[in-house]
Amino acid sequence: MFVLLQKVLPKKTLSALFGIGSRLHLGPLSSLIIRLYIYVYKVDMSDAKIKDPSAYPTFNHFFTRELASDARPQPSDQGKVTSPVDGTISQSGDIKSEILIQAKGKQYSLKNLLGDDKLAALFLNGTYHTIYLAPYNYHRIHMPSDGKARFLRYTPGYLFSVNKNTVNNINNLFCVNERASIVYESDSGFFALVMVGALNVGSFEIYTHLQSGFINRPKHNFKPDTLHSLQGEKFIRGTELGRFNMGSTVILLTARNFASWGEFDTHEKSISVGAELGGTINL
Numbered sequence: 179m180f181v182l183l184q185k186v187l188p189k190k191t192l193s194a195l196f197g198i199g200s201r202l203h204l205g206p207l208s209s210l211i212i213r214l215y216i217y218v219y220k221v222d223m224s225d226a227k228i229k230d231p232s233a234y235p236t237f238n239h240f241f242t243r244e245l246a247s248d249a250r251p252q253p254s255d256q257g258k259v260t261s262p263v264d265g266t267i268s269q270s271g272d273i274k275s276e277i278l279i280q281a282k283g284k285q286y287s288l289k290n291l292l293g294d295d296k297l298a299a300l301f302l303n304g305t306y307h308t309i310y311l312a313p314y315n316y317h318r319i320h321m322p323s324d325g326k327a328r329f330l331r332y333t334p335g336y337l338f339s340v341n342k343n344t345v346n347n348i349n350n351l352f353c354v355n356e357r358a359s360i361v362y363e364s365d366s367g368f369f370a371l372v373m374v375g376a377l378n379v380g381s382f383e384i385y386t387h388l389q390s391g392f393i394n395r396p397k398h399n400f401k402p403d404t405l406h407s408l409q410g411e412k413f414i415r416g417t418e419l420g421r422f423n424m425g426s427t428v429i430l431l432t433a434r435n436f437a438s439w440g441e442f443d444t445h446e447k448s449i450s451v452g453a454e455l456g457g458t459i460n461l
Contacts, residue, residue, distance in 0.1 A: 203235050212240045219314040225249035226316075242317055242421045250320075250452035252416045259323050259437050259457040260415060261449045262371055263428050264316040265309040268345065270442045273304050273431075280308075281346045290353040291372060291429070293333050294405050297361060300368045303434040305442075307455060308352075310340060310427050319384075320451050321417045322430055323369060323459060325362030327408040330384075332358045334402050340376040340427045352429065358382065360408075366459045367436040372429040373422070384420035416452060435460060 204211070209232040216223065216231060223229045227244040234240035252260060269279045276288040276298065289298040311317060335356040338344055345351055356375035361368055373382050400406055413419070437457035449455070 208234070208236055211237055215240075215313075219312075221314045238423060242423060244318070245316060245451075250416070250450060252452045253454055255458075256324075256415070257459045259369075259432070259455045259459060260320075261309065261451055261453045261455055262320050262322045262430060263309055263311055263318075264450045265311040265428070265448070267445065267447045267449055268308045268310045268342070268427075270307040270445065271305065272442075273301060273306055276302065278306050278308075278429075280351060281342075284346070284349060286350045286353050288431075290350065291357075292331065292359050292370075293403065294331055296405060297329060297331065297359065297370070300361065301370065301431045301433055304436065305432045305439055305457075307430045308427060309430070309449065310342075310345075311422065316451070317423075318421045318451075319371065319373065319419055319428060321362075321413055321415050321419060322371075322455070323362075323364055323366075324412060324414050325364040325369065326412045327360055327410045328363045328368075329361040330358065330400060330406045330408055331404065332400050332402050335375070337375055340374060352427065358384070360384065364436075364459070367433040369433065369436060370431040371419075372431065373420070374427040374429065376426045382420065382422045382426070430455075432457070 212231045212234055215221065215237070223231070225245055226249075227246045228234065231240065234243070269281070271279060273288055277285050278288060278291065280286050288301060289295065292298050292301075333356065336354050338348055338351060338355055340351065340355070348354075352372070352374050357372055359370055359372045361370040373384075375382060437459050439455075439457045442456075
């Protein structure tokens with residue numbers, strides 16, 4: 179029922195209103211909303227830099243909260259690929275004939291996801307990990323490996339929910355939802371992070387690697403449906419690079435022979451920033 183309702187709801191308007199509401203300074207009411215949210219969604223505040231819910235002036239400050247400095251240690255082996263976000267790996271595997279798995283019985287193409295032949299060619303026969311961020315998760319995004327940002331492409335689109343029920347029922351969901359793809363180059367090859375927007379996730383931002391930063395809403399600052407070349411310094415694995423202003427999905431793509439993954443036994447596995455995804459970078 180909810181999937182059918184989403185098709186007629188004014189998703190962008192609702193997401194914009196939610197975004198405005200989440201940034202209002204409501205004093206004690208903001209604190210009450212945050213505490214109720216923590217209770218309902220069982221949010222673990224033990225790893226947050228600021229643990230007191232009443233210390234956050236708005237709901238969005240709470241939702242995009244910072245981690246304590248020692249909350250997500252990176253593995254000592256620099257040749258490991260780590261999770262860029264906290265979440266649940268809904269799908270992972272090899273990209274075969276440009277095809278990725280969205281859910282059982284549903285597929286989508288690499289070209290449609292990235293929207294550009296040049297970018298798609300970088301990841302032919304590579305691998306992917308789709309990580310869903312639930313409402314209770316930490317919502318900042320980090321580098322899964324060392325690398326330099328080389329390309330960015332922003333693709334406007336719908337804002338369907340990306341929860342399990344919607345993913346299982348809407349074809350090409352990640353290709354029709356709003357998204358931003360950033361491609362990085364490392365000593366081992368290319369990898370990319372595709373940040374997919376969703377219902378009530380109208381805004382996502384990137385503030386590392388880009389001179390002016392990137393934001394899609396309320397007004398985007400990079401021309402959409404255009405491949406932007408980037409030049410920047412190298413950032414190490416674990417560096418914070420951006421955030422969602424509500425829960426959504428990140429798809430990590432790696433080029434062929436970028437890493438030695440072994441078996442993909444991570445389906446429906448919860449994972450946190452800094453945790454090993456199972457791949458060893460081919461240095």
